[in-house]
Amino acid sequence: MAAFAFTACGKKESGDVVVLTGASTIAPIIVDVAKRYEEAHPGVRIEVQTGGTSRGIADTLSGVADLGMASRVLTDEEAEKLTAYRIAADGVCVVLHKDNPINDLSKQQLIDIYTKKETNWSAFGGPDATIVVANKADGRSTLEVFLGFVGLDKADVKADVVVGENLHVINSVVSNPNTIGYVSIGTAATEAQGGTPIKLIATDGIAATTENVASGTFPITRPLTIIEDAETSPAAKAFLDHLKSAEINDIIEKHFFVPVN
Amino acid sequence: MLGLLALVAGGMVLLIVWYLFSNALPVIEAGRLAAFFTDSLWQPRSQRDPQFGVVSMLVASFLVTLLAVALALPVGLAGAVFHRFYAPPVLERWNRRMLELLIGVPSVVFGFWGLMVIVPLIVRLAPHTSGQSLLAASIVLGLMILPIIALTSQAALQAVPPAQLQAAAGLGMGRARTIWSVALPAAKGGIGAGVLLALARAIGETMAVVLVCGNIPQIPKSLFDGIRPVTSTIALEMGYATASHKALLFCAALILVLFTALLVGWLSFRKVESDPGTGGA
């Protein structure tokens, strides 16, 4: 206890500390990677903080963080000062309740649903029930890649529910079986396997699986990236090299994402 | 010395308002503040037609708060009266433990419980809606502030001097009349302070509401419509905002805090007017 009180006055002990902040999707992966990395490299501490992609970007620019975690593509302005490295890929798939008989929706059908041209599941051979459209909140990378795929502007989408996190979408579908939403394939696959009553819907006939994301046939994907600015410390560079290597692929697969290196 | 502490305590909010203001400055400098009140939609990142209407969100924030208080106040107050005047003291003690515990339930637990339990019930009531609605948010928020109202009411009723109650009983007023005409008026100040705390807690609540309110920026026409309070917008978008979007969110937060300041100022001013100097120094 005395030793504890003493270090409490003495500020951080020196040593190689690498701070990462950013996207909440990537943070759990990096926590696992960091644990193993620290065991192999005594004396190095990896601090992982979340708060969202833009926090990662802001913190990396301001020097609060050595590296940032970003689940969206950088804007041109951001890309002038930062470099992004892909460490994994993720697909974005449509999810429905397990009791919904529909198994496949085409791009055009998704457009009709998300613009409220069709408002009843019976139009697609489903039950006579009003479609509840769940959309993602502004700024989420899943929103951007989904809208990019269907070719809609945010202003065209008429949503009944707007949500942030992937698990919020899934639980919205569980709590109201007439809901349609789109989420990270990694998250949806884990939940579906664990017994949550949802299913992953094929898009344009292509099944939503991590294999199809890996082979590049699945149409809606996003990169999970690590970003750095011009002044990266040697310790952070070393950890970045580790993240860019194939050594972390088993951890990425364990989290149901697709390794790219 | 104590004056200094009071200064720090009272001045803290100025520091926070200043922080919000300095972050919202780019928006104010660009002269886009008016758009917050004239635009009807909230789509800050639309390429084609960016809009920053914050009115519907302010309405949502205050509406959901009002409904939550309207749900929680009768239940909390009646419960407090019951435990103070009717129930055996053992029950009262246990009830207090329970309420203190309920305050400590993380808001995300309330939100998730609301999404999985309350929302399906609402879908059964109104099958053509999403269920994530003004009603769901009011119920969840009401449940969250219930312990605050119940505990502060109970403490206020406890603080009514026993001599006053005995005097009323001596006049033959009976239990119900004593409660109604003596205990409740005497405890009014304390109950009011509790309601104010609960109100403030509800307006500022983020994580519970965001999971059940539907997050549609619109002025609701019915209890089953989705709403989006200001705090939900900040929670949903702050983590992923670009620099200019961030300034907009800070500006929305600043507007919320200022409007709340008006409300709180008005309420506490009215309180001072209505009961001038009971008790205390």
Add this chain to the structure above:
Amino acid sequence: MTPPTPRARPVAPVWLDRALAFAGATAALLSFGLFAWLVWDLARLGLPRISWTFLTGEIEDAGRSGGIGPLLVSTLLILVCCLALVIPLGTGCALWLSEFVRRGSLAARLVTGGVDLLASVPSIVFGLFGMVFFGQTLKMGFSILSGGLTLACMILPILVRTTLSALEALPADLRPASAGLGLTRTTSIVKLLLPAALPGIVVGITLGIGRALSETAALIFTSGYSIRWPSSFWDSGRALSVHIYDLTLNVPQSGAMASSTALVLLALILVVNSAAVALSEHWLRRRHQTS
């Protein structure tokens, strides 16, 4: 049976009393029922997982397995920081308001207004503010200290308000009496007013503890996300509530662990609150014995 009194006196209708009792009992039952429902849902999922290894172990697999040991320690340390600041600050402010300024004066109104307004600042704004003010301006970084101080700002209004009500509810003749005994103002505050108001202050502290331990948004940005065993107040440490949030919304297939963690959090609140109440009662008893 008491004989009927000769003098006509206003007889309170019995039905009113019955109706009030019924309404009260219904309300009490309703709040108890809702609470029981919520806790039952948590216990059904979470109770089977709770064990000694869960309480002392480290987080494995992003929280899907393993324990919450480091988080328990971090949470307690955050609470210690928070209470160490908020108790003196809150009590001091309330004392000043009730004993040193006239009620309704401009200074008193400004301070109470400021404190009331502080209560309505959204918790996520506290988090963002704390990150910049404590984390960056005061150079505390992501740390238990920074998180605890941010929480202290957040629960300050609860403490000020409840302490103030407790002080104002004291019998009005206590103060002239102590002056008549020739006690100085300081002695009268320390020996008379504070002990008399202590039960009320403790209510405020328990409310504050519950609020602080349940807070998520203010802590994600300040005390942070680290799952290491904390070695000092300067370390980042994930609070239980932040972990519950992360599991619920960010880690698929971890619902049972989120429920277990929530149950532990509730138990922790029960223990800390009981300790606060017991401590104050013990202290009051000792004072009665010595004086």
